[in-house]
Amino acid sequence: MANQSYLKRINRQRILLAVRESGPLSRSAIADLLALDRKSMTNLANELIAEGWLCETGVDYSSRGRPGTLLDLDRTQHLFLGLHLSENQASGVLLNLSGEILGRQERPYAPVAFLKDIRAVLQEVYLPLLRLAGGKLHAIGLVLPGILDFASATVQRSVNIPVLDGVELRRLLPRELPSELYFEESSRAKALAELWFGQGQGRSSFVCVDLGIGIGAGIILEKHLQGGPYAGEIGHVIIQPEGRQCACGHRGCLEAYISESILCRELSQALQQPIATLDEVGALNPAAEAVLAQAGRALGLGLATIVNILCPPLVILHGSLLRFAQQIFPAMEDSLATAALPSCRSRVEVRVSSFGAEAAALGAAAVPLGRVFLG
Ligand SMILES: [Zn+2]
Numbered sequence: 001m002a003n004q005s006y007l008k009r010i011n012r013q014r015i016l017l018a019v020r021e022s023g024p025l026s027r028s029a030i031a032d033l034l035a036l037d038r039k040s041m042t043n044l045a046n047e048l049i050a051e052g053w054l055c056e057t058g059v060d061y062s063s064r065g066r067p068g069t070l071l072d073l074d075r076t077q078h079l080f081l082g083l084h085l086s087e088n089q090a091s092g093v094l095l096n097l098s099g100e101i102l103g104r105q106e107r108p109y110a111p112v113a114f115l116k117d118i119r120a121v122l123q124e125v126y127l128p129l130l131r132l133a134g135g136k137l138h139a140i141g142l143v144l145p146g147i148l149d150f151a152s153a154t155v156q157r158s159v160n161i162p163v164l165d166g167v168e169l170r171r172l173l174p175r176e177l178p179s180e181l182y183f184e185e186s187s188r189a190k191a192l193a194e195l196w197f198g199q200g201q202g203r204s205s206f207v208c209v210d211l212g213i214g215i216g217a218g219i220i221l222e223k224h225l226q227g228g229p230y231a232g233e234i235g236h237v238i239i240q241p242e243g244r245q246c247a248c249g250h251r252g253c254l255e256a257y258i259s260e261s262i263l264c265r266e267l268s269q270a271l272q273q274p275i276a277t278l279d280e281v282g283a284l285n286p287a288a289e290a291v292l293a294q295a296g297r298a299l300g301l302g303l304a305t306i307v308n309i310l311c312p313p314l315v316i317l318h319g320s321l322l323r324f325a326q327q328i329f330p331a332m333e334d335s336l337a338t339a340a341l342p343s344c345r346s347r348v349e350v351r352v353s354s355f356g357a358e359a360a361a362l363g364a365a366a367v368p369l370g371r372v373f374l375g
């Protein structure tokens with residue numbers, strides 16, 4: 001019996017994934033695509049319709065024989081709430097099963113906020129989205145920067161939001177939740193956002209690199225996020241032995257050269273004005289262009305490690321630094337050419353994400369949404 005219920009669960013996921021990727025589809029088209037017998041297909045489809053995962057939509061006249069009713073994802077029933085805590089704001093999105101954004105919220109907080117302030121701001125984001133979901137919430141995802149201990153659902157260490165160190169993630173939200181809560185680290189969650197809603201759709205493997213105060217990567221292989229909470233720490237790849245001191249205690253890490261906070265300090269000097277975030281930078285002068293070119297060279301050295309080891313068909317870059325692609329990319333290409341094997345480099349496409357600051361909240365919703373389709 002255990003095997004049968006396992007098979008049934010897998011087949012339900014396969015049907016939903018087929019409809020997501022190729023739908024709307026008729027029952028017979030899905031059965032052919034997945035090599036399912038008609039009776040099982042009919043039973044599973046009826047079940048998925050009754051539970052609000054699929055809906056009937058129009059008639060398929062394209063195939064020979066009797067026209068079949070088309071099935072599509074039900075966009076009205078199961079909803080997903082994604083929440084993101086960054087170093088200075090809480091944000092959230094409410095999505096339906098096909099990834100359409102039904103609502104969004106964001107609230108800033110002071111960079112040195114107390115835990116109770118962060119909780120209060122997170123509630124201000126969560127509660128309106130919960131009300132909007134109107135009892136149809138399937139699951140909640142919460143993401144934040146740092147190393148998470150999934151076994152105990154606590155923040156092991158968050159360099160960006162130190163007040164969260166050691167905090168049980170469950171305590172950040174109200175005691176009574178209407179649905180299951182999932183967690184993920186925010187850079188890794190951005191890779192899930194790309195997989196389900198962005199440039200990673202239709203790809204089975206790619207790497208997403210997040211350039212912020214911390215530098216992290218999400219590695220997607222065969223449509224799954226790889227590694228545990230310690231995977232993807234590309235920010236601590238050493239690009240300059242005995243180089244600059246990094247916050248991690250080592251010297252010469254990529255993060256010590258291209259962390260947003262370090263670049264802001266360097267750009268403040270170059271532009272002779274105080275700059276707190278890269279979004280504040282206006283017109284560049286030659287000194288600021290030189291700072292950005294140096295960041296591009298450092299980034300290329302870090303990416304060369306990914307290119308040489310994984311040779312993923314696609315690398316997607318996230319972060320405010322990419323506003324300066326014109327200054328960053330030529331220098332990044334130069335150092336990729338220096339440090340990556342040509343046979344690997346030629347197979348890797350490097351792109352900039354089309355998501356803005358919302359990527360991590362989308363990724364938070366993608367954590368439970370992805371489980372619907374892939375388990
Ligand atoms: Zn480091």
